[in-house]
Amino acid sequence: MSGNPLFGLFAAWIGWAGGFLILYALQATGCRAGWDSHMIGAVSTLRLLLVATALTIVFVLLGLSWKARRNGPASPLARIGALANGAAILATLCFAGVLWLGMCA
Amino acid sequence: MTPSRHKTALRLHRELTDIWATPPGWGRLQAVNHTVIGKRFMLTALVFFAIGGVLAMLIRTQLATTQSAFLDAAAYAQVFTMHGVVMMFLFAIPFFEGLAMYLLPKMLGSRDLAFPRMSAYGYWCYLFGGMFLVGALVAGVAPDGGWFMYTPLSSATYTPGVNADVWLLGITFVEISALSAAIEILVSVLKLRAPGMSLTRMPIFAWYMLVVAGMMLIGFPPLILGSILLEAERAFSLPFFDPARGGDPLLWQHLFWLFGHPEVYIIFLPAAGALSTIIPTLARRPLEGYEIAVAAVIAIAFLSFGLWVHHMYTVGIPHVALSFFSAASGLVAVPTGVQIFAWLATLAHGKPRMSVPMLHVFGFLFVFVLGGLTGVMLAMVPFDWQAHDTHFVVAHLHYVLVGGFVFPMMAAAYYWLPHIFGRQSVQHLSHAAFWMIFVGFNLTFFAMHLTGLRGMPRRISTYPPEAGWETLNFVSSMGGFIMTTGFALVALDFLLLAVFGKPFRRNPWRAGTLEWAMPTPPPAYAFASLPEISARADRLDPDRLGPALAAGKGYLGSTRHGWMEVLGVDMVTGRAEQVVVLPNRTCLPLLTALASGSVFALLLLKLYWLAPLALLVVVALFLLWTRDCGLTSDLADLPVGHGPNLPHHYHAERPPSYWAMVFTLAADATLYASLLFGALFLWLSAPNWPPGLDIPVDAFTCVAVVAALVIAAAFGRQSLSGNDRVARSLCFAALAYGAALIVLVAFLVGIHGAATRHAAVASIFAVKSYAALHIAVGLVLSLFCLWRIGSGHVSARRDLDLRLGRLWHMFTLITGLAAMAFPFILTLLAGGAGP
Amino acid sequence: MRRAIGFRGVLAFSSVLPLAGCTGDLSALDPAGPFAAAIADLWWLMLAGGAAIFLLVLGLFLLVLFRPGSGRRISPSRWIWVGGVVFPLVTLVALIGHGLIRGEYILNLRIGGDPVEVEARGSMWHWEFRYADGARASRGVLHIPVGRTVVVTATSEDVIHSFWAPRLGGKIDAIPGHAATVRILADRPGIYGGICSEYCGTGHDGMRFEVHAHPAEAYEAVLAGLSGEREAAR
Structure with missing residues (x-):
């Protein structure tokens, strides 16, 4: 599948969607398990976990788009892929709330 | 055209028509041709649009005055539920499916879709499913829990009648049709194009439909699952949504909106694709920003799956989780903005000409931008805590759907009706009709924003005089009646065009896309021979291409064995790689759809032991479909008119059916x-x-x-x-x-x-x-x-x-x-x- | 050009359409407490911004349509990148940030000491309110003290309802098996309207309630006068 040039168009976005689901599921599971009241220093375990996950997602997307850019020749399809990947990386802004918003309320 | 060329063209036309055309009379029931099926989808969808419109008028009559006694609460519930159901499931989706089926093969330089019988089956499923729903309305047992059917109101305890079953089974039936259309469109766009048409040479409409079909493929299964689970709860008491037995009403909301929000973009994107085709033609300049527009469509597709919870801000989900969805709901406006500015850039650098489609483009921009802005407002969590489930949301969603779908589709209709009928509009009514719809629409729904902010919830059938909502509601109702009159005028205008329009030779809009490189109304086989594409396929010259293709100068410019032949290409580069032989007209799709319908009917009648038998009949019928597929002996590669010989698709490594399975x-x-x-x-x-x-x-x-x-x-x-x-x-x-x-x-x-x-x-x-x-x-x-x-x-x-x-x-x-x-x-x- | 006049006439007409009069017992635009006021402020801010953006986009469209060539000095890619990417991105990031800050403010705001906790229990088709863990109850009328944050926990006995007192704060769904909360507050004593805003069957229209806001001393007296939950349910 990753050999298919079509995959390069969607790679970062698929990563974004997967990351989105993981974050949402982690948040819900963490609230259920009470990780939000378990503190490490001044920050709850759950927040640390979510921030770490969000950062990981950003790095994975950067890696994916870097790889796609390096592999592809400068064809129109590769240019569309680069734009789409860039948009997916920008869209990780959606996860910024994990830094400061109420975790379980 | 020289006389000998003319003669070749005529002979080829006769041979191809014999092979491809749908026979008259009862033979129509065997139709599998994309032109015929596409038109049927659109026409049927318009009938449902009229039904949905009548229901809307009942709603507006009810709400025009305080303490109205026009409908009682139970009848009103059926009316508003069915208005939503009909417009979303029976009008919007089937209409654009029909448009896509009609246009895609013609725009991509092919003769038909990849699975003609599947399109026919999808049409019959849609028709029968729609008839279930409308029949239930006539019988007074229509769904009545709102178009999103929240449990537990729709569970057996609170809706003991058949009403909810009609929704669950009827919609699932229609969804099967939509899923089959999605697979059909995906495979057709990826595999059945003119040789040389690489992905990035496709007309942009094909990109939009490719993405939309992909979204349908991922977006519809959650709803189908939700419907199956809820029907299992209602019929067999499996408590998926019953809080007393470990179920959860919120599960339904998640499953429904996981489908329901992408659905909005599934409806908007085909319309945007039509606009991206129409605006450049009217601006006399190819679309600016083709590549970034494609990237924007991809971005919308994914973002639209990350905002379903914005329908659920008030169920008590923690703020940080809401923030993901709020941000995604806001950010989805960016790729939408990219498209709007790509259109503006095209107009700015072109020489735009005034015409009826352009008038509807104006209607689209005016209405849709307002809808988008209120959408961003509703994406803000605190504002939604107030506006959610009020008439503000009703106003917003109509601005988005009418702006984002109905106006563009009317532009598309005025643009492509000459293609369908071979006649041009005489334009007597078009302007008046547009202004009535435009003014009526804004009167109705602009006022409704305020009605909602002043506290009127959705779906109430009566309100007391002291609430202070009567003036606004009355304005909305009057606007609604003006709009309806406008739509009636549009229908009349279309009829006049079809009957009295003036014929034309070719390509009235001077468009650069392939669908105009054929006679109009289009012959069943679309192209007598298939073109070789060496430029982006929205910059072609149909006037030069058309006659050459009709004379059989392109690929597959002759017939053999009475086969319905098209070319299959490499999905990325567009290099021709196989000859796809399509199955011919047959009654099997109709019979299979009837059998499938009987499965649903038996479930509806609660004859649970008979339903599996009917299902066996469906399976048996589907197996019969394969009798005409495949080969009983190995074939040598076939000549296709130009270039090397190509294998029959049954010998190919990756034929269309392989991708359909994937x-x-x-x-x-x-x-x-x-x-x-x-x-x-x-x-x-x-x-x-x-x-x-x-x-x-x-x-x-x-x-x-x-x-x-x-x-x-x-x-x-x-x-x-x-x-x-x-x-x-x-x-x-x-x-x-x-x-x-x-x-x-x-x-x-x-x-x-x-x-x-x-x-x-x-x-x-x-x-x-x-x-x-x-x-x-x-x-x-x-x-x-x-x-x-x-x-x-x-x-x-x-x-x-x-x-x-x-x-x-x-x-x-x-x-x-x-x-x-x-x-x-x-x-x-x-x-x-x-x- | 005849058509041009049509375009503009309608534009002028519909932009001045009904923005008059924002009163009413259930009007979210007539806030009577800090929660509803914070949301109403957000609305007015977004309305102003939205109107400006709408006029800008529509103006550009009409400009390039009726003054062909006027947009040609700007290159197509600049049109798209500035108008379609940079401008919306900056605006939206600012707005989303603002919306989240305001949401966090509303979720954490405490006025007048410890919040008062009440339970709103919806059933087809009326509301029952419980105070002090069910020791006191009232039906159709929610009593609250003035100037103190009230946390309403909503739940349901049958289908989904939604608790909404628009002049005092946002709404919260009452879902069977769940208990979600919303904060409301009234600045002044008075009677405020409330209504169920999630469709809950044929009695949905009539599922109204009132919120009576009392000064602190009077509130205690009113509560003391209420009976327990079993009697209220009669």
Whole structure:
């Protein structure tokens, strides 16, 4: 599948969607398990976990788009892929709330 | 045209028409042609649009004054529910499917869609499903819980009648049609194009439809799953949504909106694709920013799956989780902005000409931008806490859907009606009709924003005078009647065009896309021969291409064996790689749809023992479809008029049906993932967990089924080294499937009582039933392959049937393993982390 | 050009359409407490911004349509990148940030000491309110003290309802098996309207309630006069 040039168009976005689901599921599971009241220093375990996950997602997307850019020749399809990947990386802004918003309320 | 060229063209026209045309009279029931099916979809959708419009007028009559006694609350509930259902499921989606079916082959330089019989089947399913729903309305038993059917209101306790079943079964039936259309569109766009048309040379409309079809493939399965689970709760008391027995009403909301929000973009994007085609033609300049527009469409597709919870801000989800969805809902406006500014840039650098479609483009921009802005407002969590479920939301969604779909589709209609009828508009009514709709619409729905902010909730049938909503509501109602008159004028205008419009020779808009490089109205075969594309396919010259293609100068410019031939290309580069021979007209789609309809009808009548028999008939009929598929002897590569000879698609490595199987499995996997996540969601969120009864974990069943599946997959995968050996392997695979099925069904029978007592057991029941169903299909496929070997359809060069089977066996193995592991995981979770 | 006049006339007409009068017992635009006021402020801010953006986009469209060539000095890619990417991105990130800050403010705001906790229990088709863990109850009328944050926990006995007192704060769905909360506050004593805003069957229209806001001393007296939950249910 990753050999298919079509995959390069969607790679970062698929990563974004997967990351989105993981974050949402982690948040819900963490609230259920009470990780939000378990503190490490001044920050709850759950927040640390979510921030770490969000950062990981950003790095994975950067890696994916870097790889796609390096592999592809400068064809129109590769240019569309680069734009789409860039948009997916920008869209990780959606996860910024994990830094400061109420975790379980 | 020279006389000899003319003669060739005429002869070719006659030969191709004999092969491709739909016969008159009763023969129409055999139609599989994309032009015919596309027009049927659009016309039927317009009839449903009229029905939905009448329902809207009933709503506006009811709300025009305070304390109205026009409809009682129960009748009003059916009316507003059906208005939403009809407009969303029976008008919007089928209409753009019809438009896409009609246009795509013509724009892509092909003669038909990849699976003509499937389009016909999809049409009949849509028609019958729609008739179920409208029939229920006439009989007074229509769905009445709102178009999103929230449980527990729609559960058996609070809707004991058949109303909710009509929704669940009717909509699922229509969704099957939509899914088959999605697969059809995906494969057709990816594989059936003119040679040389690489992905990035496609007309932009094809990109939009490619993305939309992909979204449908992933977006519809959650709703189908939700409908199945809710129907199972209503019919068999499996408590997926009942909080007293470990279910959760919120599960329904998640499943519904996981479909429901992408749905809005699924409806908007085809309209945007039409605009991206129309605006450049009217601006006399190719679309600016083709590449960034494609990237924007991809971005919308993914973002639209990340904002479903913005319909659920008021259910008590923690703020940080809401922030993901709020941000995604806001950010989705960026790629929408990219498209709008791509259109503006095209107009700015072109020489725009005033015309009726342009008037509707103006209507689109005015209305849709307002709808988008209120959409961003509603994406803000605190504002939504006030505006949610008020008439503000009603106003917003109509601005988005009418602005984002109806106005663009009217632009599209005025633009492409000359193509359909071969006649041009005489324009007497067009302007008046537009202004009536435009003014009426804004009167109706602009006022409604304020009605909502002043506190009027959705779906109330009466309100007291002291609420202070009467003036605004009266304005809305009057606006609504003006708008309806406008739509009636548009209908009349279309009729006048069809009957009295003035004929034209070719390409009235001076467009640069391929659909105009053919006679109008279009012949059944679309192109007498297929073009070679060497530039972006919205910058072509139809006036030069058309006559050459009609004279058979392109690919496949002659007929053989009465075959319906098109070219299959490499999906990225557009290099021609196979000759795809399509199946011809037949009554089978109609019969199969009738049989499928009877399955749903039997379920509706609660004849649960007869329904499986009808299902067997459906399976048998589908197997009959394959009689015309494939080859009974190996063929040499076929000449196609230019370039090297190409293999028949049955000899090709990746024919269309292979991709159809891949996409079907993708949709299937989405449904399964939704089911597994749904069960985990219940563990996480539902009250009354952990269950007060033992979760049935039967190690013997699991081990036996896993062993059988591994055996089946191993034998089903056997590569071809002689028909006898394969046949023997397939027999073993079939036996293994049979054994697995027996063990699994025994297990299901054993737990069905416990399944009605708690959602944990019910979800195990659902997951294992899914596995059982796939095992049953695996069994049928193994036997089918044996039949194909016996009938001489299989050889070393003709192993497509076996390869399709192999895909299924692998999928069944993987999903089966997950299904067998599932009860253990659930036990671990429910036992361990329970409160 | 005749058509041009049509375009503009309608534009002028519909932009001045009804924005008059924002009063009413259930009007979210007539806030009577800090929660509803914070949301109403957000609305007015977004309305102003939205109107400006709408006029800008529509103006550009009409400009390039009726003054062909006027947009040609700007290159197509600049049109798209500035108008379609940079501008919306900056605006939206600012707005989303603002919306989240305001949401966090509303979720954490405490006025007048410890919040008062009440339970709103919806059933087809009326509301029952419980105070002090069910020791006191009232039907159809929610009593609250003035100037103190009230946390309403909503739940349901049958289908989904939604608790909404627009002048005092946002709404919260009452879902069977769940208990979600919303904060409301009244600045002044008085009677405020409330209504169920999730469709809940044929009695949905009539599922109204009132919120009576009392000064602190009077509130205690009113509560003391209420009976327990069983009597209220009669």
